[in-house]
Amino acid sequence: MSLVALCAALYAVLGYLTYLGLFAPVIGTVRFWPSVFVPATFAVAFSPLIGGLGAAIGIFISDMAVHGNPLLSLSVGVPANFLGFYAVGAVYRLARDERRVLAGIAVELVATVLALSALYYARILDESFVVASAVALAFTVTPMVVARQSRRIVFAGSTGLMLGSAIIGVGVWAYSQFFVLPTGQAQLPAWAALVWFVWTYLTEIPFIALFVPPTVRVLEKAGLVFEE
Template identity: 60%
Template sequence: MKNLPRSLQVSLIAVNATLYAVLGYLTYLGVFAPALGTVRFWPSVFVPAVFAIAFSPLIGGLGAAIGIFISDMMIHGNPLLSLTVGVPANFLGFYTVGVVYRYVRNTRNALTLTLIEILAVSASLYLVSSLGVLDKGFVFSATLAIVFTIALTLAFMLIYKGEASRVAFAGSTGLILGSAVIGIGVWLYSQFFLLPTGEKGLPLWAALVWFLWTYITEVPFIVLLAPPVIHLLEKLGLAKSG
């Protein structure tokens, strides 16, 4: 939607943030709520993805940033960690979801760019391995995991038709960026401060593990849940993605 009134934008950001925080917190309180260190299992990621696509990148990004800060305060209560890692990761990731969706206008472009993403990720991890920064066996396994997950998203895009394939691509792309910020950010934070789990000075490979955990566990919820929710909003006349 274009040219939304400022008051409506503020209301949508508030609704986005509230849903994101509440659904995320309910997951945290649920029976199935695993976490890898300080990075939690977070299926509610589809919420800001929907707002970023159905309304605007800014509404999706700001709502996600505010929502994750609220949930972080309820769960681990560390504002510095949230403001330096969680908030920027969520804003950048979901703002990117909205921007990419609007930039990629058809399924063919989305499929082509997904293949480019697979090649880019593979090349980047190969470079890391060749530089000897991380163990080659670990990097090879990580590469397979990431490529498999992106390829799975590609498979859903082939099954989907039209708008849904663009949603899947935009969600995957934004989540790659957000997951990278979380992985590197949490690792960097641990070099100077204690994590809520009591760890400090973690090795560099931890950044890659957090990236993998975040992307692989969250992208299925965006790919599977965001397209039908956006379609329903459009059918009800509550949104018009563009």
């Protein structure tokens, strides 16, 4: 419980402090959120449940500070964060075969590029977003090339983040069909879900890839990582 509380507090506080007011292109609501490395670290270093619960509580606290809509947070943000970061810890503990890890990373990156390409050719996203996305993917791949031990963590983070991003994309779109979003938008088109998915994944995965592996290694050296 102490670790859950610490994870939630760090996630909420760092998330609020790093909230820059940057929103998804065109349709808003989903925030730029580099603090995702906090619950991802707790999920890998300690347990899936600690990371998932800490993320769920932390996102609810930060949501109340940023947009103050408890229904939106409890129906979308909380389940997305709990399931996403629980998956990070679970996949990390299950994914031990090097070839399968590399294959999984390749599949997820290709799927992201295909989704991004579809939005670009449909003229929903512009060239600047594509360039920024390429930079984000480069920062995601680099740690795996530099350090072999980072691959498993990046794969787990990518898989959990994809799940959470999908829940956010579909969830916020579904919410907009019945209620007004904090940005004043309602009844958004179905493609908005894909935009939110791509935006969430691409703006968050670099922070997991860059910050979680070295943080976990420091915790390992200090003897603070739970036994698997």
